[in-house]
Amino acid sequence: MERTTLDLWVGIFVVGGIAALVMLAMKVGNLGTYNVSESYQVHAYFSNIGGLKPKASIKSAGVLVGRVTDITLDMDRYEAKVLMSLDSRYHFSKDTSAKILTSGLLGEQYIGLEVGGEEEMLKSGDEMTMTQSAVVLEDLIGKFLFSKAQESAN
Amino acid sequence: MPAARAIREIGHRAINAVWRIGMATRFFVLILMYSGNSFRRFHLIIKELFSTGVMSLIIIIVAGLFVGMVLGLQGYETLKRYGSESALGVMVALGLVRELGPVVAALLFASRAGSAMTAEIGLMKATEQISAMEMMAVNPIARIVAPRFWAGVISMPFLAAMFSAVGVFGGYFVGVVQIGVDEGSFWSQMQAAVDFREDIMNGVLKSFVFGTVVTVIALYEGYDAPPTAEGVSGATTRTVVTSSLAILMLDFILTAIMFRGN
Numbered sequence: 001m002e003r004t005t006l007d008l009w010v011g012i013f014v015v016g017g018i019a020a021l022v023m024l025a026m027k028v029g030n031l032g033t034y035n036v037s038e039s040y041q042v043h044a045y046f047s048n049i050g051g052l053k054p055k056a057s058i059k060s061a062g063v064l065v066g067r068v069t070d071i072t073l074d075m076d077r078y079e080a081k082v083l084m085s086l087d088s089r090y091h092f093s094k095d096t097s098a099k100i101l102t103s104g105l106l107g108e109q110y111i112g113l114e115v116g117g118e119e120e121m122l123k124s125g126d127e128m129t130m131t132q133s134a135v136v137l138e139d140l141i142g143k144f145l146f147s148k149a150q151e152s153a154n
Numbered sequence: 155m156p157a158a159r160a161i162r163e164i165g166h167r168a169i170n171a172v173w174r175i176g177m178a179t180r181f182f183v184l185i186l187m188y189s190g191n192s193f194r195r196f197h198l199i200i201k202e203l204f205s206t207g208v209m210s211l212i213i214i215i216v217a218g219l220f221v222g223m224v225l226g227l228q229g230y231e232t233l234k235r236y237g238s239e240s241a242l243g244v245m246v247a248l249g250l251v252r253e254l255g256p257v258v259a260a261l262l263f264a265s266r267a268g269s270a271m272t273a274e275i276g277l278m279k280a281t282e283q284i285s286a287m288e289m290m291a292v293n294p295i296a297r298i299v300a301p302r303f304w305a306g307v308i309s310m311p312f313l314a315a316m317f318s319a320v321g322v323f324g325g326y327f328v329g330v331v332q333i334g335v336d337e338g339s340f341w342s343q344m345q346a347a348v349d350f351r352e353d354i355m356n357g358v359l360k361s362f363v364f365g366t367v368v369t370v371i372a373l374y375e376g377y378d379a380p381p382t383a384e385g386v387s388g389a390t391t392r393t394v395v396t397s398s399l400a401i402l403m404l405d406f407i408l409t410a411i412m413f414r415g416n
């Protein structure tokens with residue numbers, strides 16, 4: 001086969017391969033949704049994080065504003081310390097509360113932020129003091145059974 | 155004594171297997187040593203890229219499409235029982251990108267391009283073309299083997315990526331267009347679950363390893379084939395059998411290393 005047609009076909013092959021990789025990265029993978037803008041770090045303590053995992057999304061009013069970067073157990077308080085990186089386009093007041101929520105009945109867990117009324121804004125390294133832990137199904141059932149038992153005793 | 159003879163036979167086979175692995179490794183090192191020349195004459199690699207990569211495109215794309223469509227169909231049937239059809243995209247994409255893309259593409263590559271490589275080099279040896287090259291002071295490993303090796307190593311990740319990409323569209327076609335899974339949740343859940351570094355790059359790394367192993371096996375079997383018609387046919391069979399088994403075993407090891415604890 002002639003050299004130029006050979007080069008053309010191999011060129012098509014390589015371009016097709018790279019296009020497939022880019023398509024996988026952008027459309028199938030999460031590279032297209034990665035935050036390229038700058039971010040700042042805040043942390044919060046939760047008494048129970050349930051099934052929250054690193055890279056879980058952080059949403060405010062349903063809008064993705066950041067990601068969980070790290071989860072550790074704080075040995076002084078015996079609570080989970082969750083590091084979050086928030087998009088620096090968004091600012092939240094100091095008394096913002098963080099809740100661990102579940103998307104759908106069996107979906108992934110994420111952190112929902114609810115903005116308070118304070119004037120001062122969260123800066124890098126700050127702590128969110130108002131937190132609400134994940135709902136653990138066993139605890140919920142336990143409470144329900146306990147209240148039922150009390151009802152029948154009365 | 156028949157028992158002693160049987161044990162001797164096992165020992166003989168074990169020694170033979172280890173010997174062949176050792177020779178293949180030495181052959182691999184030789185290829186790497188003489189690769190510099192083939193990069194200087196890059197058109198040799200391009201010619202081989204055409205016959206290994208471009209000519210494998212059709213089988214890879216058609217197979218990827220059908221594997222993706224079957225995944226979509228079977229995944230829907232199973233996920234429907236748990237009311238989570240919207241996770242179909244996650245299942246199709248993770249299955250293809252992590253496992254089926256690299257593995258099935260490598261198996262197809264071994265039988266489509268690997269066997270051709272073995273037969274070609276085996277016949278070159280049988281018709282004494284390789285000896286003729288040595289007579290002319292042309293190193294056959296640098297001139298014939300190394301370009302084929304690099305063509306295989308370069309084309310395998312591309313083929314696996316195309317297999318996965320086409321497969322995802324196959325799954326999309328069956329799941330969303332035919333069955334009617336919600337399009338938004340198909341793509342968005344997929345994007346939330348598939349990580350670029352964890353899943354896609356590990357899949358690429360896998361296919362790179364498979365490409366290296368398949369081409370080394372194919373080239374070694376061809377170079378080592380007895381120079382007879384029977385010898386070349388036996389070497390071609392061995393290429394397909396050995397490289398398929400090597401792909402599947404290596405895949406288990408790589409998966410255990412890459413995705414442990416996730």
